[in-house]
Amino acid sequence: MKRLLLLSLLVLSHTLFAQDYRWQQRVEYKMNVALDVKTHKVTGDQELIYHNNSNDTLRKVYYHLYFNAFQPGSMMDVRSRNLPDPDQRVMDRISKLNKDEIGYQKVLSLKQDGQEVKHQVDGTVLTVYLAKPILPRSQSVFTMKFEGQVPVQIRRSGRDNAEGIAYSMTQWYPKMAEYDFQGWHLDQYIAREFHGVWGDYDVTINIDPKLTIGGSGVLQNPNEIGHGYEDEGVKIKKQKENLNWHFIAKDVHDFAWTADPDYVHTKAQVPGGPELHFFYQPGEKTTENWTNLKAYTVKHFQFMNETFGKYPYPVYSVLQGGDGGMEYPMCTLITGERNFTSLVGVTAHEAAHAWFQGVLGNNEPLYPWMDEGYTSFASSESMAYLFNTKDNPHKGSYSGYYKLIERGLQEPLGTHSDHYNTNTAYGTAAYSMGAIFLNQMKYIVGEETFYRGMRRYFNTWKFRHPEPNDFVRIMEKESGLQLQWYYRYWILTTKHIDYGIDSVNTADGKTSITLKRAGTFPMPVDLLVTYKDGSKEMFYTPMSEMLGGKSQEDKSIKWSPLDKWNWVNPTYTFSIDKTDVAIVEIDPSQRMADINRENNRVEK
Ligand SMILES: [Zn+2]
Structure with a gap:
């Protein structure tokens, strides 16, 4: 009986493990390539050991052939010529490329475990019809001969860039597409972001001895x-x-x-x-x-x-x-x-x-804000450190965001990076709003908790392609607060934050303060009260969905947490047993992306 129980537990745990959707594929590339500096052609052999760690049987696999984007009439070309605000580096330049200036990648032969396989090119995506299915948790070896022409530098990759660098070799080889719990990620390359399979690269490049190479790896x-x-x-x-x-x-x-x-x-x-x-x-x-x-x-x-x-x-x-x-x-x-x-x-x-x-x-095409946004956040803070500037390092992100709203161009941050209507909306969403997402997270959970959370996020999810929810969960665990509401409002909607001071009244030895939520985006509120003698007190009301509140951030100011503010209530009133109030100010750290700061401060 005991043994039977143990056995069924084993079977059960195996079944549970098998249903875990967080498996990830793995690749081992071995490439031997030659770049001919006279013809600008790169030719070579690619051996790719592909590990199918999924629970699915694969009958097709896909590669990216990015250089094919640099041809007149490609989706990248057409997209650029139809955007209202095209990238100045691209414009209509692809449409004007001559035959010896375009980019291409050609698969000359492709075998799976020694057997020729059928394959078909559509723009920058290659479909491979497997000779035999790749079963769950098994592997296949793909051997490929390929040839590519390095395009004249248009975007990221290419030869002879504006500063005269001979070769910028990015997106330069046929690259296996990523397959994960969401399926295959097969965006046609139209200028933006990338997503790839984790693995090891062993690359040998044969080139004219006059050239020096720098690159990924050791x-x-x-x-x-x-x-x-x-x-x-x-x-x-x-x-x-x-x-x-x-x-x-x-x-x-x-x-x-x-x-x-x-x-x-x-x-x-x-x-x-x-x-x-x-x-x-x-x-x-x-x-x-x-x-x-x-x-x-x-x-x-x-x-x-x-x-x-x-x-x-x-x-x-x-x-x-x-x-x-x-x-x-x-x-x-x-x-x-x-x-x-x-x-x-x-x-x-x-x-x-x-x-x-x-x-x-991160999956950059799907979640550009997790990449460009977090990166902008980190580099802005580092630049402030490097150049010892005292100004708010994220000021530019906030002003970019406010300007986007003013221009009526805002789209939800959950938009796929290729599918924004304008480059402006994409850029501001990915870089500025992504950075603000973190700076407001810092406001919500408190500074110390936030940085502990950032390190925990990195250490927990490195080499694993984290999803938005993985980040939110780390911050929830680190802070003990509920944060899904914040993710949903900031990433999935275009709702705006606007808090204001409705009234400050003194009577019967008390000061009664009423705050109002003028926007449709609920947030916790920091409220700094300065008294006539110059002393300060920080009041704080968590938002009800948080099921808790942050701890004191600035230890030099008296900290007075209040009851939660139920998000359905448009106003919030509380009173102080004092009458000498001089200034009342919402969010003095200005970390909240409040679209109207005019109503944030009252002087008595
Ligand atoms: Zn960047």
Whole structure:
């Protein structure tokens, strides 16, 4: 009987485990590629071990062929030509590309476990009809020969960017699409975001010896290729034959690289890791700034490690390339001819992505606010630290948000990043409203709890593609408060916050204060009362849905928590046993995105 019980418990627990939807697929890439600098073609072999950790039998798999977007008439081209506010870098440039300037990726042959498979290209998505199904918790090996033409630099990837970097090699190989509990993620590439499968990359790149390569991962053979650090007096070996640059990147979801004949390569060490690498073209507009950038990047990594959790990889590379700033696992491509503050700013932003896009790996197309927003939040705080500014680091995010509302362009933050009606709405939603989501979360749960929650989120969900609810749950556990209401209002609706002071009346030795909720978005309220003698008291009313309240934040001000404010009530009245009230102010820290601050303060 006992044994039978144990057995049925085992069966039950196995069944429960099998129903867990948080499995994730895994990939192991081995790529041997050659880039011909005369034809701008990249050819090579890709071996991909694909682990199906799902409970589903797969009969098809899909790859992304991103370079196909850089062709006249592609969805990226048409989208750009039809947006009211197209990206200045794209505009109608794709429509004007000649045959030798376009990008493409062609699969020359594809086998699954040695058997040829049928496949079909539609724009930037390749469908593969499997020779045999991949069963749950089993694997298949795909071997592919492919050829690609590197497009003239239009967006992110390409050759000869505006600053003259020869190759920005991003989205450059046929890449397995992600399959998870939501199914396949198969967006056509129209300019925005990416999502990838966790795994390991072993990449060997054969290239003209005049070019230096920087990229994701750790270079395996620096001595063999004489990969030098010129500021340390080691010269890059000059030779005639092509070099094979061998990189390995573990536990990442993408691999990017750049190559240029004029690169200088310098290094800096973050105490406790990682080692930082910088690749740039020396010159009047770069050398001094890129030299000074090293110390700032070290401090930035220290700030990020302490505030948001420890960067887990051994190296990180800052590569001059691309068309602005774009994040990839273990590296970033940034344009480099900038003034110093802008250079530090873009590096801080892109390197902060290493925590959110790189290590947490949110689904950026679906939840751009979890990536761009959290990254903007972190880099704004780091920049304030680096340049020792006392101003509210998130001020710009709030003003961008208010402006978006004024212009009537706001769309719900839950919108898929490709499907916003304007670039403005997407940009403000993803970057500014995403950052405000965190800054208001800090207001709701309290500062100390918030940062503990951020680190717990990172440590719990690294390498696991967290969903919005996973973040909210971490903050709920850390604070002991209910927070789903806040997520639903801020992310899924376009409702606005507006609190005001209705009246402040003194009678019978008491001051009665009535607050009003003028907006449709309920929030907890911080209310600072300043008395005539200059002393201050912070009153606080939690919102009823929270089922609790935050603790005192500023220990220098008297803390007086009040009863909850039921969210259905448009007003809230309480009284103080004093009559010498001088100033009453709602949300003095200005963390609440209150669309009308005019009614937030009353002076008696
Ligand atoms: Zn970003």
